[in-house]
Amino acid sequence: MKEDLSRLLNECMEHATEEDLHSLRQLLTGMRKKQEDGGPLLGGVFAMEWENEEDTLTLTIPITPLTHNSLGIVHGGITATMVDTIMGTLANRALPSGYGAVTTNLNVHYLAPGTGGELTAKGQIIHHGTKTMVVEGKVLRSDGKVIAHSTGSFFIFKK
Structure with a gap:
């Protein structure tokens, strides 16, 4: 699972626009916030x-x-x-x-x-x-x- 996600992430980043990178950063930051404080993913994203x-x-x-x-x-x-x-x-x-x-x-x-x-x-x-x-x-x-x-x-x- 992690290998598949890593490959997908790398493929997305390879072809990403600045807007794509901004959105990806926001999604990953939201995931990290959920992991740190246990709140809902939606709030973090x-x-x-x-x-x-x-x-x-x-x-x-x-x-x-x-x-x-x-x-x-x-x-x-x-x-x-x-x-x-x-x-x-x-x-x-x-x-x-x-x-x-x-x-x-x-x-x-x-x-x-x-x-x-x-x-x-x-x-x-x-x-x-x-x-x-x-x-x-x-x-x-x-x-x-x-x-x-x-x-x-x-x-x-x-x-």
Whole structure:
């Protein structure tokens, strides 16, 4: 397995553009981060940075070739992943020990293209029931423009 991966890596690097090398570095850095801190691979690969203030949780990622679609802007799936991640994290943080929440519905309204240096996701809990939660999220560009607005429903379960 390691020999196959080593050969593939060498072949990719042999024909790589600068953009390819940047993406490869980001992927490998994400893998290393996962190995070091045990967090999810997704967070490492997209270089997710978290900021937790008193009542606010934010998630920021750099816009890189790895986040682009074929039009050279952030892929909608990356934007959806950001709002699902911020909203799910908020939902789970609001629960007592021994409980978890999973997404049951996600609505994303794309409002503007994802361009610039980075994207930031923010969210807030709209409804916290005993079996479900509704959370609202938004993603902003570096210039402050909201590029997506989202709502999500989360099912609460005992672990």
